[in-house]
Amino acid sequence: MNHVNAxxxxxxxxxxxLAPAGFTQETFDAFMATREEPxxxxxxxxxxxxxxxxxxxxxxxxxEWMRTDIRMLKLSQYSLSTEVAAIETxxxxxxxxxxLGGRTVSVDSHTTESxxxxxxxxxxxxxxxLDTLVAEHGDKLRPYIExxxxxxxxxxxxxxxxxxxxxxxLLFVPQGVQVEEPLHCxxxxxxxxxxxxxxxxxxxxxxxxxLLAETASVGAESGGLHCGSIELIVERGARLRYVNxxxxxxxxxxxxxxxxxxxxxxxxxxxxxxxxxxxAKVNQRVALTGSDAEAQVxxxxxxxxxQHLCYNTHQHHQAPxxxxxxxxxxxxxxxxxxxxxxxxxVDNAAxxxxxxxxNDNLMLAPTARADSIPGLEIEADDVRCTHGSTSGRVxxxxxxxxxxxxxxxxxxxxxxxxxxxxxxxxxxxxxSVREALGEAIGQRVQQL
Amino acid sequence: xxEFVAVADSSEVSDGSSLLVExxxxxxxxIHAAGxxxxxxxxxxxxxxxxxEGPIDAAAGxxxxxxxxxxxxxxxxxxxxxxxxxxxxxxxxxxxNGRVYVRLNR
Numbered sequence: 001m002n003h004v005n006a007x008x009x010x011x012x013x014x015x016x017x018l019a020p021a022g023f024t025q026e027t028f029d030a031f032m033a034t035r036e037e038p039x040x041x042x043x044x045x046x047x048x049x050x051x052x053x054x055x056x057x058x059x060x061x062x063x064e065w066m067r068t069d070i071r072m073l074k075l076s077q078y079s080l081s082t083e084v085a086a087i088e089t090x091x092x093x094x095x096x097x098x099x100l101g102g103r104t105v106s107v108d109s110h111t112t113e114s115x116x117x118x119x120x121x122x123x124x125x126x127x128x129x130l131d132t133l134v135a136e137h138g139d140k141l142r143p144y145i146e147x148x149x150x151x152x153x154x155x156x157x158x159x160x161x162x163x164x165x166x167x168x169x170l171l172f173v174p175q176g177v178q179v180e181e182p183l184h185c186x187x188x189x190x191x192x193x194x195x196x197x198x199x200x201x202x203x204x205x206x207x208x209x210x211l212l213a214e215t216a217s218v219g220a221e222s223g224g225l226h227c228g229s230i231e232l233i234v235e236r237g238a239r240l241r242y243v244n245x246x247x248x249x250x251x252x253x254x255x256x257x258x259x260x261x262x263x264x265x266x267x268x269x270x271x272x273x274x275x276x277x278x279x280a281k282v283n284q285r286v287a288l289t290g291s292d293a294e295a296q297v298x299x300x301x302x303x304x305x306x307q308h309l310c311y312n313t314h315q316h317h318q319a320p321x322x323x324x325x326x327x328x329x330x331x332x333x334x335x336x337x338x339x340x341x342x343x344x345x346v347d348n349a350a351x352x353x354x355x356x357x358x359n360d361n362l363m364l365a366p367t368a369r370a371d372s373i374p375g376l377e378i379e380a381d382d383v384r385c386t387h388g389s390t391s392g393r394v395x396x397x398x399x400x401x402x403x404x405x406x407x408x409x410x411x412x413x414x415x416x417x418x419x420x421x422x423x424x425x426x427x428x429x430x431x432s433v434r435e436a437l438g439e440a441i442g443q444r445v446q447q448l
Numbered sequence: 449x450x451e452f453v454a455v456a457d458s459s460e461v462s463d464g465s466s467l468l469v470e471x472x473x474x475x476x477x478x479i480h481a482a483g484x485x486x487x488x489x490x491x492x493x494x495x496x497x498x499x500x501e502g503p504i505d506a507a508a509g510x511x512x513x514x515x516x517x518x519x520x521x522x523x524x525x526x527x528x529x530x531x532x533x534x535x536x537x538x539x540x541x542x543x544x545n546g547r548v549y550v551r552l553n554r
Contacts, residue, residue, distance in 0.1 A: 060498060066515075067496050071475060371495075 022076040023052070023160065031080040031164060038138045041145070048152040048162035055156040067339045067371055068281050068310040073253055078194045078225045080164055081108040085190035087218045092186040093436040094212040094245055101181035102127045108193040109167035116183075123177045130168030130200055141170070144202055149231040149259040157255040157281075161229045165198035173207035173238075182210040182241075182430065189215070189252060191222035199230045203238035203266075210241040210430065215276070217249035224252045226277075232260035232268065236290060239267045243433050247440070248276035250305055256282045264290025264319070271298040271428055273437050274309050275444070285314040288322035288350075298424050299328030302441045303336035303368070310339040315357065317350035317380075326357040329424045331417050332368035333446055341373040344387065346380050353383040361391040362420045364413070364445070414445045452542060452549035458485070459546065466511065468500040471550050476539060478548060479522045481506040486522040487539040487550045494518045494532040 028049055032042070057075075058065040084107055095103070102116035104127070111129035126133055134141055152162035169185045189195050195215075203209060217224065226248060234240045248254055254277035262268045274280060286295045295315065303309055315324040330338045342357045361370035374387040394416050402412035418438060425434045455469040461480040468490060469476050475490040477500040490500045492513035502514040510519040510528055518532035525538035540551040 060496075069475070069491075069496060069498070071498075072470070072473060 022079055023164070027080050028164065031082065034082055036135065038134075038142075040142060041134065041138070044145070044152075045163050048159050049164070051153050052156060052159035052163050055159055057156055064312065068279070068308065070253075070279065070281070073279075075225075078192075080196070081110065081166075081194050084108065084110040084112060085193060087188070087190050089186075089188055090216045090218060092184065092214045092216060093247065093440060094214050094243060094433055095182070095184040096432060096436065098184070098212075098432045099181055100184050101179055103184040103186070104128055104169055105186045105188065106167045106169075106195075106197060107188045108190055109165070109187070109195045109197040111167045117181070120179060124174040125177060125179060126170060126172035127183055128170065130170040130198055131166060133170045133172075141172070141200070144200060144231075144233060147233075149233070149261060150229045150257040154257065154283075157227050158229065158257045161196055161198060161227050161257070164196050165229065166196055168198040168200070169213070171201045171209060171211055173203045173209045175204040176206045178207065179209040182212050185211065185213040187213070187215045189217045189222065189224040189226065189248060191218055191224065193224045195224070195226040195228060197226075197228045199228070201231070201240065201242065202233045203235060203240050205236045206238060207235070208239045212243045212430070212433065214245035214247060216247050217252060217276070220249050221251060222249050224248070226252060227255045229256065230258040232270070234260065234262045234266040234268050236263045237265040238263070241269045241430065243271045243273070243428075243430065245273040245436070246276055246280065247273070250276065250278050250307060252277045254280040254282070256280075258282065258284045260286045260295065262286065262288050262290070262293040262295055265292045266290065266294070268295045269298075269429070270295065271433065272300070272311075273440075274299070274301040274311070275440055277309065278307065280309040280311070282310070283312045283314070285316065286324060287316040287318055288324060289318050291319045291321045293319065293322045295324045296427065297324070297326040298427050299326075300421055300424055300437050300441070301328065301330040301338055302444055303330065303338055304333040304444055304446070305336060306334070307336040308339075309337075311341075313340070313342045313357070315342075315344045315355055317344070317346040317353040317355060319349060320351045320353070322350065323354045324356070327424050327427065328359045329362075329421055330359070330370060331362040331364055331420060331441070332370055333364045333444070335365075335367045337369045337371075339371040339373075341375070342387065343375040343377060344385050346378040346383050346385060348379040351380050351382045353380060353385065355383070355385045357387045359389045360420070361389075362417065363391060363393050364417070410445070414442050417441065417445050450552040450554060452540075452551045454547050455550050456548045457546055458543055458548050461485070461548070464504055464506045466500050466504060468498075469550070471539075471552055474552065475500075476550055477511070478541070478550065479504060479511055481509055481522050485541045485543055485548050487541045488520065488522065488525050489537040489539075491536055492518055492520075492532055493527060493534045493536050499536070
């Protein structure tokens with residue numbers, strides 16, 4: 001079997017970078033030369049870079065990748081961005097009409113705007129570019145970064161992000177501080193750009209905050225690569241609401257490793273909206289590390305064209321009396337495909353666990369495909385763990401009924417799709433997020 | 449409508465073999481069987497396996513997925529044996545002056 005490229009120069013690639021193409025030793029050295037970071041961080045990057053070079057690209061022979069084909073991804077077309085692309089920043093969706101406590105904007109993982117309300121800064125809240133804040137508060141942040149919630153050795157993408165992350169976002173809320181206004185992060189990709197952002201959220205004991213993060217591409221046809229990581233640390237009794245809307249263009253490759261740690265009595269509500277990207281491969285993990293911790297994970301996915309979104313979720317119960325509740329809902333059009341693989345892992349110490357996971361798929365075209373693979377791995381003997389999955393089409397009788405009441409076929413389909421997602425919308429307590437997701441999905445629904 | 453794209457010299461693909469080619473950001477398996485060329489999406493409709501890594505039965509006009517053995521008709525893309533039940537997409541092929549061209553059937 002041979003492999004030839006019949007498109008040659010047809011592949012469009014317009015980089016905002018100065019560095020030579022590809023993630024080579026030369027580009028890594030040039031990237032590191034631009035950094036002014038403490039030696040412990042340089043060592044972490046060098047170690048991850050070595051791992052990146054050692055690891056092969058994942059192949060379809062591996063269980064985790066056998067349903068997600070990335071043979072068309074050519075890392076050599078992308079490179080580390082050392083300059084900010086001059087683009088007009090698109091508007092985000094999540095923060096419309098919301099009074100914010102702070103906001104950041106990044107382009108190709110270079111932070112271009114950063115604001116935090118003075119009253120929050122006065123209480124010790126840190127929010128903004130992780131780059132900048134590591135330089136200013138390295139000693140405070142070092143233990144959290146060195147915890148490596150996202151394992152740099154896991155695969156080639158986690159190693160690349162660990163070695164080369166830049167820009168990024170940090171939210172640090174000190175013990176007992178309650179941040180009432182949401183904070184907002186918008187990450188933008190230029191055409192052909194690369195985003196290697198890292199998000200680190202730390203809520204100390206008893207702290208509370210809401211963070212709305214979203215992504216966007218500069219244009220509907222612009223390509224690019226995102227290889228990111230998210231680490232959420234919710235300490236004892238803290239409460240975090242975290243929303244992450246992935247809205248890249250349909251020409252963007254999206255890889256992400258995401259990890260939330262919830263300490264004793266802590267609460268994490270984590271909502272994911274996945275609308276964009278050509279291909280997404282996301283590992284989303286939640287670990288409940290102290291007793292009575294709770295995690296609610298909500299997922300809303302809408303795919304069209306030839307999009308392929310793969311989400312691997314993992315709910316890890318490490319301590320007793322914890323609850324986790326995961327609900328992912330997907331609607332699929334055209335030739336698109338989703339893969340959801342979920343796992344509830346209960347350690348022997350995690351007695352009295354209450355864990356649930358569910359994935360529902362609404363097939364809007366006979367050519368779409370959804371793979372749903374729930375799993376349980378339970379070592380404790382006094383637990384309640386359940387899971388479920390459904391896949392189905394729009395009910396013709398519902399369509400007919402709606403049309404007899406005066407709706408057009410498209411209006412009826414849109415209404416039924418909205419109703420399908422209502423169960424997960426009802427769990428999202430932030431109105432602007434509900435409205436943004438509902439509106440974005442409504443615009444995408446085509447006539448059946 | 450998509451254009452024909454040159455993907456290979458006909459001599460590169462001996463009868464009874466296949467070649468994985470890239471056409472407009474899609475992976476296509478180019479098959480040479482019983483003197484004719486065919487092009488299919490390089491995807492088994494059962495679980496996404498790469499057909500380009502599977503054996504060809506030129507006489508029967510089929511290519512098999514290397515994972516679970518599902519066979520597809522190289523002319524029509526239809527699934528011939530379980531566990532695949534739906535067709536993979538077939539694309540138009542022409543040979544001119546020793547060059548093989550593929551036009552995507554979107």
